[in-house]
Each structure stands twice: as C-alpha cells, then as structure tokens.
C-alpha cells in the first residue's frame with residue numbers, strides 16, 4: 001500500500017499523506033495494536049491528541065513498528081487547558097515525551113477558545129516558536145470557523161498549514177473549506193465517514209452517511225464498501241481524511257481506495273447530501289475544564 005499512497009503538499013512545501021489514521025476514542029489498551037495494524041497496512045499519517053490520552057500507546061506502536069521515522073507523519077494536538085504561550089510550550093514537551101519522539105510532523109490547536117481568544121493566539125504563537133526552532137515540521141488548527149481563521153491570520157505570522165474540521169457527506173462545511181483553500185490551508189476531515197453521527201449521545205437524531213442510498217448505490221456499482229466510497233470522495237476533493245478504527249478488517253478496508261475513481265457527477269451527487277447539521281458539540285461552545 002505504501003508505494004501508492006498519494007501525497008499532498010502543505011503551504012510550507014511539506015508533504016503529507018492524502019489519507020491518515022485517527023485514534024480518537026481508541027481505548028489505550030487497543031491503540032498500540034490498532035496503530036501497528038494501520039502501519040502494516042500502509043498508513044503513515046497518525047493523528048492523535050493530548051486529550052485522547054493514548055499518545056503513549058501510539059508511541060509504543062511507532063517504536064515497535066520498525067518504520068523509519070522519516071517515513072512517518074505524526075500529528076498531535078494541544079488541548080485548551082494548556083492555551084497560553086508558556087503552558088503550550090510545556091504541553092508540547094509533554095506530548096513529545098509521551099510519544100517518544102524528538103520532533104513532530106504536525107502540531108495543531110485542538111479547538112479555538114472563543115471565551116479567551118487571546119490565549120488561543122498566544123498558544124498559536126508558541127506553535128510558531130516550535131516551528132521556527134524546527135521542533136515541528138508544520139503547525140495548524142482544528143475547528144476554526146472563517147471568522148476565527150481571519151482573526152488568527154491578522155494577528156500571527158505563520159499561516160496554518162491545516163484546519164482539521166468535521167467533514168463527511170452529511171456535514172461537509174463548504175464555506176470553511178473554501179476559506180481554507182483560498183488561504184492556502186489544507187482541510188483535514190475528522191469523522192470523515194460520519195463516525196460522530198454514530199457514537200455521539202445525540203446520534204439517534206442524526207443520519208448515518210454509511211447508509212445513505214446515494215453512497216450505497218455507488219458502493220454496489222464499484223464493488224466497494226460505503227466507507228470506501230466516502231473516503232474516495234475526500235481524496236478526490238483534495239481533503240485529507242483520517243478515519244479511525246480499532247477493527248483490523250476496517251483498517252485495511254479504509255486504505256484500499258486507490259484502485260477506483262468516482263466521476264465528476266458522482267462527486268456532485270455526494271456534495272449534494274450536505275444537511276448542514278453538525279454531529280456532536282459545537283466547537284465554539286467548548287470551554288476550559
């Protein structure tokens with residue numbers, strides 16, 4: 001698989017795999033095996049976060065895998081409790097220590113903190129320092145809306161390389177994706193196959209894109225699964241998707257998407273499924289604990 005993984009280019013010319021592997025809600029006891037399985041199947045981009053409490057287990061998988069560090073792309077995130085300049089630098093060191101690494105490929109602010117945007121900016125300035133020191137190859141944000149991105153761009157010097165947001169066929173956030181594109185920021189999709197619509201407590205009210213008739217019809221046409229059709233849609237839109245699974249068969253399935261293509265009308269049909277209804281909490285309402 002590794003040989004055919006397409007790469008995308010970030011705004012600082014750093015290459016990032018077009019598809020990665022997420023570990024949110026991956027229980028620590030299952031995370032090392034899940035990441036080892038992902039690496040064995042050809043994933044090289046691993047997306048974790050301090051808040052996921054499984055950086056140690058991700059690090060174990062990395063060190064045991066035998067994959068050359070230069071071939072890996074490891075991303076983690078700074079949680080809002082550590083926003084502010086000095087606290088962000090300390091949290092970075094702690095994450096790096098838990099991962100057992102001496103540099104990161106991508107370090108992200110996990111959320112904006114609208115109630116203290118000054119602290120959000122200070123945290124991002126710490127990320128800039130880490131970037132300038134060469135301790136991280138690229139920096140970015142998650143869950144920023146267009147207004148927050150505009151304010152961050154106005155107040156800081158390094159344009160984020162990535163804005164990681166919820167994107168799946170039922171909530172595809174075209175406005176933020178357009179802003180990202182025009183600013184040279186790569187959109188990374190969390191819950192790319194609609195996981196949040198299944199696992200979040202209000203999920204009974206939300207539809208599952210894996211069961212959408214447009215998706216299932218395309219899956220039948222291409223002899224692929226619904227998850228593979230949706231992940232292929234991301235790849236063809238130039239969105240970096242990071243599906244999560246602890247199930248070996250699904251981990252293999254989710255990367256087996258580089259042997260078919262959706263047509264332009266089929267991509268449009270999936271684009272048209274957007275409901276504008278978010279799964280899970282609104283990131284704008286998250287506060288410090």
Ligand SMILES: NC(=O)c1ccc[n+]([C@@H]2O[C@H](COP(=O)([O-])OP(=O)(O)OC[C@H]3O[C@@H](n4cnc5c(N)ncnc54)[C@H](OP(=O)(O)O)[C@@H]3O)[C@@H](O)[C@H]2O)c1
Pocket residue numbers: 021022023024025047048110142143164165189190191192193194195196198199210225227228242243244245246247250251253254
């Ligand atoms: N920045 C943020 O705020 C943020 C928020 C959420 C997530 N993320 C990142 O994005 C990653 C992915 O998002 P996500 O975990 O929310 O959702 P997701 O990847 O869309 O979906 C994961 C869920 O779908 C199941 N699944 C995986 N592959 C499947 C397949 N082929 N067929 C059917 N079901 C399948 C998984 O179950 P099993 O594991 O049981 O197989 C899991 O319950 C996260 O792991 C995390 O790294 C970031």
